[in-house]
Amino acid sequence: MRARPYVPWLWLLPAGALLIPFFVLPLLAILRNSVYRDDPTRFLVPDLTLANYVKVLSDPYYLGVFADTIGIALVVAAAALVLAYPFALVIARAAARSRALLFWVVYLPLYVSVIMRVFGWLVITADSGLINQVLLGLHLTSRPLHILYEVEGMTLGILHRYLPFMILPLVNTLQKIDGAVLKASASLGAGSWLTWRRVILPLSLPGAVAGTQLVVAGVLSDYVLPLLMGATSFPMVAPTIYYEAATNAAWALSGAMASVLLAIVGLFLVGANLALRRFAPWASSL
């Protein structure tokens, strides 16, 4: 189609009208506010300063918030990988009908409101909840385990929420493995274990990386779960940002925190892609 060069931009007009004022400019506003100064009396003062960044990156409290959140993200990603991988293998190998059913099971938590999922976890992990009922009933402990409103409970809820994000990319990648390649491996003398270790595992790497990216990015930015299931002694980044912005009206500080969060997420995503390209150069052709 001998299109005139401005035609694609016409098509992009609605998207641009939405994104520029309500996405691009807000992001720029965050950056701008982060270098202004919070003043308790006059709200946001447009004095250019890096004090907010200094505070976020050197104050042990804020550093701790970021470090703790990153730690949880990595723990959840690792746990999700361990849980998801065998499950993804089962899904990838399943017959079409079973696979459709399994996909429903994986997608369902995503369609359920996060409120409802938290609900379920509240009931399961509360001091009088399901887990403790079972433990006490079987006399495995003498006092209820405090899981809810502790790091452990919160992590459990977070893991539950983000597990599908690890399962789906893994299944996707596993399904893309050409069946003929598996047959070739067998015909060359490699049994099931060898075929798994030397063919399936490396070829599933891109899926694992994609899943890790999704999970880490999600956990770093999660607000609801830390808020509803977290421990006051273990603040996470997103609730802290909200607190500073909405309750403390510290727009500059929250802007700085948001910028740092953006940077961390961005660095992680890009870094993971670069690492994949370095260690699995063949993956880009898949």
Add this chain to the structure above:
Amino acid sequence: MAPRDATAAALDTAAAELELQGLRKRFGNVVAVEACDLAVARGEIVALLGPSGCGKSTLLNVIAGFEAPDAGTVRLRGKLLNDVPPHRRNIAMVFQHYAMFPHLTVAENIAYGLRARRLDGATIRARVAEMVALLQLAGLEDRYPAQLSGGQRQRVAVARALAVRPDMLLLDEAFSALDRNLREEMQLELSLLLRRLEVTTIMVTHDQREAFALADRIAVMEAGRIAQVDTPERVYHRPSNRHVLCFLGSTNALPASLSRDAGGVRVDIGAGVSFRPVPPLPASTETGAATVYLRAEDLSLARAPTAVHIADPAIVTLRRFLGAQERIVVALGERQLVVERAAERGRTRLEVAVGEAVFLDFDPARCHVATEPR
């Protein structure tokens, strides 16, 4: 070393390398393979040739161990393979789209089977180098499959399979993904290589040229059964049934009628073409409808009536230059016949143009007459 044109009879004396007996495989209600028997000698190249759906790929998969037969046995050097899993059969396969390991370099692909057999590093390196030289892959050892052309990938696939020194090599439509010139070049190269190495090979193809180019014997398959196994020449010139006859070469099938006269049975194609079959049909043959099969290259054209075509000339409707061949289509009454002949230049032969009237000539001995109607 088995003779290059080993026939089935000769196999009775030589020990068969691979023996298939009574193989049957069905998928649901569909019978893919039925009553297949085949004996392959060491160093022989046998082609499973047939149209899509004839069961050739299924048979190959059964031999490789990817499918378990419902009945029948597969024996390699006398040893029963039925319950042996594919990775223990020492039968290497080259796949239609090569099934390269995308995450391994060329050298690592070739070494794969050797590492699976836990050979030591020095042996592996030497064997890989040997294969690289044999398949002319020098310089490509560290490339990934995505960086190779189709022809190069095919060489790697062959190198990878041969590296393990398999008891048998299986080729599954291994040339179909290449374009025509490259295909013929690779077929030639591979056939020389396989003979030099004396590798017992079974190849699956729907392309008769490929089968003729490589195979010592061809097993023509149709609807799950092996219709005929023989050398390319015998399968071509002495087809055992109508399907083999029609599948190979370019065959005209013409409705005809049988009649009896003083000299015996006569075949009449109508429009002035009639002949006595050679060898003659038995006197007890029923008169009535029949079908005559004539290969396109067995027909020739003349300006005047011939021994077989005495009246009602045919009209030339199409003439095409095909490079080495010339194809002429003539209308005989209501039927079209295809005639193929070498496209020589300058020699004395009948030049024809569209619209001209010609007479057909052929040797009745080259005709096949089937006494039931098609």
Add this chain to the structure above:
Amino acid sequence: MRGGPGATLLLRLHAGLVILFLLAPIAIAVACAFTSGGFLEFPPRGVSLRWFGEALRTTQFIDGLRNSVLVALANAAIATVAGTGAAIALNHHRFYGRAIVQAAIMLPITLPAIVLGLGLLFTLPSYGMRPGLIAGTLGHAVLSLPYATAMVLAALANYDRSLERASLNLGAGPARTFLKVTLPLIRGGIAAGAITAFLVSFDNISMSLFVTKGDTLPLRLLQQIQHNADPSVAAMSTMLLVGSLGLVIFLLPLAARARDRPAL
């Protein structure tokens, strides 16, 4: 691919545990909604529908529901229009900056929603807007846009552009071609995008926190849990679940069928 029978058994067992892990909290939450007691507990004490009635009588919930539906519908409309246009631009045209535009459109999914919300909070005053339903709609639309675009892009990938060329070749102008040829063939993807946009908005919390006055349904439920967690929240959520599932079960296959219908 055969693994030993032991390996398969272990894998199946693991899969069963994962399924249990994924579904248990949801099943339990639903079960709690049917309790006849007054608290959130499991196993529920008796079976009763009283909390469903209670939830339907709670004005905060009903108002919240109405607001959420309005916002979600409006957001779906905006996201679908913008997403379809973007998908066509990206799919049909090679232009300078295409990769950047595609990355920019997909960015809202990868970036923390809380950051997007914060930024909107900062910029709303300069547009003369205050946190509310309109701001919420626009914020949600930004989040839904990548999904809508991706769905329409997928539909475009499956469809044959030579149909458009045929239409032009036969004398139909570009506008007519778009309306009569392109649009009908990708309407499955558009529908899928609209439904996804609706669900994204309906369930959203992080963005709504900043740009609404706390009057969407998820936020109302959130407030209820924080102040006085009782089974009415479970009941409301269960009804929402049935609604979303119904939407997905009945509408998505229609959208998929339309998307996969082979071109004539």
